[in-house]
Amino acid sequence: MKNMHPVFFFCLFLPATTYAQFWSFGTPVDVTDGYADKVYHHLESAGRRNIAVSSRTVAIVWEDNRNGNPSVYLSLKNKNETDFSTELKISGSGEAYEPGIAALTGNRFAVSWEEDGKVFIRVINAQQLKSPKLATIIQLPSKEAMQSGLTARGDQLFVTFSERTGRYSHIRLIQLKIDPEENLSLLTDCIVDPAPVKDDQLYPTAVVTDKQIMIAWEDRRMGHTIIMGSLSQSGEFCQFSAPLRISKRRGERKLPYGKGHGVSRVALGQYGKSDFLAAWADKRNFRDGYDIYASVYDKIGLWEANSSVQDEFGGVARQWHTTVAGHLNGRLVVAWSDEREDSSDIFYSWFENGEWSEDMPVPGASGIGEETHPSITFDADGNLHIAWVVRKEVGGTTRLRYMSGSLLHRSK
Amino acid sequence: MKKQFTFFLLLLFFSNLSFSDEPEGYPFNSFDQAMQQAQETAKPVFVYFGRYGCGYCEKTNKEAFSSSEVKQIYTSHYILAYVDSESGKRLRLPSGERITERELGTRYKAFVSPVFTFITTEGTRIHQIVGVQSIETLLEADKKVQAILSQAAL
Numbered sequence: 001m002k003n004m005h006p007v008f009f010f011c012l013f014l015p016a017t018t019y020a021q022f023w024s025f026g027t028p029v030d031v032t033d034g035y036a037d038k039v040y041h042h043l044e045s046a047g048r049r050n051i052a053v054s055s056r057t058v059a060i061v062w063e064d065n066r067n068g069n070p071s072v073y074l075s076l077k078n079k080n081e082t083d084f085s086t087e088l089k090i091s092g093s094g095e096a097y098e099p100g101i102a103a104l105t106g107n108r109f110a111v112s113w114e115e116d117g118k119v120f121i122r123v124i125n126a127q128q129l130k131s132p133k134l135a136t137i138i139q140l141p142s143k144e145a146m147q148s149g150l151t152a153r154g155d156q157l158f159v160t161f162s163e164r165t166g167r168y169s170h171i172r173l174i175q176l177k178i179d180p181e182e183n184l185s186l187l188t189d190c191i192v193d194p195a196p197v198k199d200d201q202l203y204p205t206a207v208v209t210d211k212q213i214m215i216a217w218e219d220r221r222m223g224h225t226i227i228m229g230s231l232s233q234s235g236e237f238c239q240f241s242a243p244l245r246i247s248k249r250r251g252e253r254k255l256p257y258g259k260g261h262g263v264s265r266v267a268l269g270q271y272g273k274s275d276f277l278a279a280w281a282d283k284r285n286f287r288d289g290y291d292i293y294a295s296v297y298d299k300i301g302l303w304e305a306n307s308s309v310q311d312e313f314g315g316v317a318r319q320w321h322t323t324v325a326g327h328l329n330g331r332l333v334v335a336w337s338d339e340r341e342d343s344s345d346i347f348y349s350w351f352e353n354g355e356w357s358e359d360m361p362v363p364g365a366s367g368i369g370e371e372t373h374p375s376i377t378f379d380a381d382g383n384l385h386i387a388w389v390v391r392k393e394v395g396g397t398t399r400l401r402y403m404s405g406s407l408l409h410r411s412k
Numbered sequence: 413m414k415k416q417f418t419f420f421l422l423l424l425f426f427s428n429l430s431f432s433d434e435p436e437g438y439p440f441n442s443f444d445q446a447m448q449q450a451q452e453t454a455k456p457v458f459v460y461f462g463r464y465g466c467g468y469c470e471k472t473n474k475e476a477f478s479s480s481e482v483k484q485i486y487t488s489h490y491i492l493a494y495v496d497s498e499s500g501k502r503l504r505l506p507s508g509e510r511i512t513e514r515e516l517g518t519r520y521k522a523f524v525s526p527v528f529t530f531i532t533t534e535g536t537r538i539h540q541i542v543g544v545q546s547i548e549t550l551l552e553a554d555k556k557v558q559a560i561l562s563q564a565a566l
Contacts, residue, residue, distance in 0.1 A: 040509040070510055097502070097510075147500060202500065218498075224465020225498055257474075258467020262525060264498045264514060283463075289523025318523045337518075395507065395519060395535075 023350070023384065024408040028364035031060050031075050031084050031387060031400035039066050041398040043373040043389050045100035046149040046160070047205025047267050048323040050375035051387045051402075053079060054103035057126045060375075060387045061090065061099040061111050062400060072099040072113045076126050079379060079404070085129060090122055091115055092137055102150035102157065103377075104178060110157050112148040119145040119161045123182040135182040140174060141189075149205045151213070155179070156187065158213055158237070160204040168197040171204045171217050175237050190238035192217075192230055199223075207270040207326075211235050214276045214297070216246060216266045223259030227266045227280050229303065246278050246295050246303045261286060263293075269334075271326030277351070279309060279322045279334045289318035292336050294356075309349050311359045314340050319347075320372075327378040331407070335362065335386065337372040344372045346388050362386065364403050370394060382407060434460055434494035435477035439487060443516060444503040446493035450533040456561065458490035459529045461497045461522035468544040469526045479547040485554050490530070497522045506535045530557045 032041055041064040043050045051060050061074045072091035075084040090099065094116035102110050107126045112119060119140045125133040140148075140159065146169075148161040157176045162169045171192040176184045192215050193201065204217040216229040227247040233239040247263045262283040269277045276297040281290035292309040310319060317340035326332045335348040338359070345366035349356045365371045370391040377385050384405040391398050434440040440460065441449065450457045462469040476482060486492065497517030504510050511519075520529050520537065528545065530538040530553070538560055541553050 038508050040507075042511070044512075044515075065508070065510065095510075220464055222465075224463075256467070257470040259465035262463045262466070262498055283524070286524055318518075318521070320518055395505070395509075 022408045023348075023360070023405045025363050025403050025405035028401045028403045029082055029084070031402050032062075032064070032087065033399070035392065035397040035399055036066065037397065039064055039397055041389055041400050042097075043375050043387060043400065045098045045375075046147040046162075046203045047100065048265070048321065048373075048375045049100040049102065049149060049205070049377075051377050051385055052101045052103040052109055053377060053379035053385055054105065054109055054126075055107045055380075056080065057107040057109075057129060058379075058385055058402070058404075059101055059103075059109045059124070059126065060084075060400065060402060061101045061113075063097055063099060063113075064398075069093075070095050070097055072096045072111065074101075074109075074111060074124065076129055076132060078129055079383075079385075084402070085132075088124075088132065088134065090124075090134070091120065096120075098147060100149045102152040104152050104157070105154060108178075108182070110150055110152060110178070112150050112159055112161075114146045114148060117144050117146070118142065119148040119159070121150075121157075121159065121176075121184070123178060123184070125182055133182070138184055142172065145172070147203050151206045151208045153208045153210065156208075157184070158206055158208055160192075160206045160215055162200075162202050162204060162217075165197065169200050169202065170197045171201045171215065173206070173213070173215065173238065188238040192240055193243050201228075203265055205266060205268050207268045207276060208237075209270065209274050212274070213237050214268060214270070215240075216268050216278045218264060218266065219243070224261070225263050226260070227263055227278060229278060229297075231297075231301070241301075244303055247280060247282060247293070248295075248306050262290075264290070265322060267322045267324040267334075269324035269326030269332055271328075271332040271351075272330045273328065275326075275330075277324060277326065277332060278303070279324050281320055281322055281336075282306070285315070288316050290320055291315070292319045292322050292334065294334065307356070309334050309356050310336075310338070310347070311349070311356070314338060314347070314359055316340075321374060323374050323376045325376040325378045325384060327382050329382050331378065331382055333376060333384060335374045335376050337374065341366075343368075344370045346371050346374045346386070348376075362403070365401070370396075433462065433464075433496075434492075435473040438477065438483065438492055440492045440494040442501075442503060443493045443495055443513070444505075446491045447506055447533070447535065450491045453491065454533060455489070455491050456533065456538060456557065457493055457531045458486060459493045459495060459520065459531060461495050461517055461520065461525060461527040461529065463498050463525035464496055466525040472526055472545045476545045476547050476550050479550075482547055482550050485551065489554060489558065495522070497525060497527075528553070
């Protein structure tokens, strides 16, 4: 023992696992004004897509009740500047909920939302940041629709939503083309799973590559909620493979009661050229509440075994509100609301070399108060952008905050 | 006879579709309806946070809520609300905030299913019992809540 070199003792104190990536975050900024009496902001959308970056512009959409009626608002900022612009009302005069956003080319965005049981779309051209151009509101052709989500590729926009036809709802996809004047024209329109609807399909979300679209949703046809997904055929955005189960069973034992464990609110990310990841809140460890689980879509066209995104330290706490961001360069981050420190904080983990990193609290989005409901995205350069809701206490009034982060160092 | 058989088949079909919702024979309401009734009657609210396909909810329904004593006490002492803690159905809180049933579950820490929460007419939590329940635990919870309310009224 006496002959042991001091370097040995130094090595004992090194962490067992050294990650090659380190994220650095800037200073949080307010998206909305401070807390207002009885005003509640919600970052809620199918797939948790409430933030997007197009060229140099960051856009955030949310719903709040500042005028007594839930309405959808948008705020913009230059990603190299600090402050957000004046908040713009996007929705119409009805009760509007759950807005989602997708980045188009050239500082343009598309926003979808649910209003009075219908789904609407609006394109925003923010080329002139101080005087953005709001296109006409378009209502999608559906009698009863909800939980819309958007994804885009070039000048094409893909809208997914849950559409009720009779007793149950199915998932519908509408593909639109956007011209330089922000006019929309219909390209394709289809039901993702044309099998007879025997129970609800809900909260769809999608990611699109050059030739295919991947859609995932909550499916109640098994008698409990599971996550399912379907991939379109190459070059045919309305020809889908048979749906595959993404959230897997906890075991094969037959339960005397009930149909299976709970899952909810899937988020999808595309990373690399054509890799997909689905992440969701999962109650398979039923004593500890929801945990964050994920599955990777493998090269042979199957969803891999489910893995826990969060580390063991979060195992006994509740996690909610899963959001995913993926980048063409292979970066992949999952963030969520986490109650391991009693009050809710935003935590994140990143995927590297086939493994999830240890969980990290987002600095500035953790600590005193309730920090919840994150939504994350990457810009073209691979910087991470995050928006979230802050409450002074559970059930209290709210405000929205934003921050960006970058990959500081890669030790290779 | 043919009509009766068809009716029986329909009944069987729809009864199989109800995967562990609220127990049968109880006047469960949506959360906001229950809160409104609670304001009108000044009764506390018993909130059943369930989930679609929830096994322990089904077990509790069959083994505890089937008791006539439980039914008599719970329907007379409380306004009953059922919440599917994974549902996107919207409701209005006493504060005026509009949220989904799932979000209500996060507010009241419905981290497993079922969770049974006793709340005041203003929505303040009085007591909570978690997981599968028996007749005895439901009756015991009622006694505890009634004692808390009596103490608060003094």
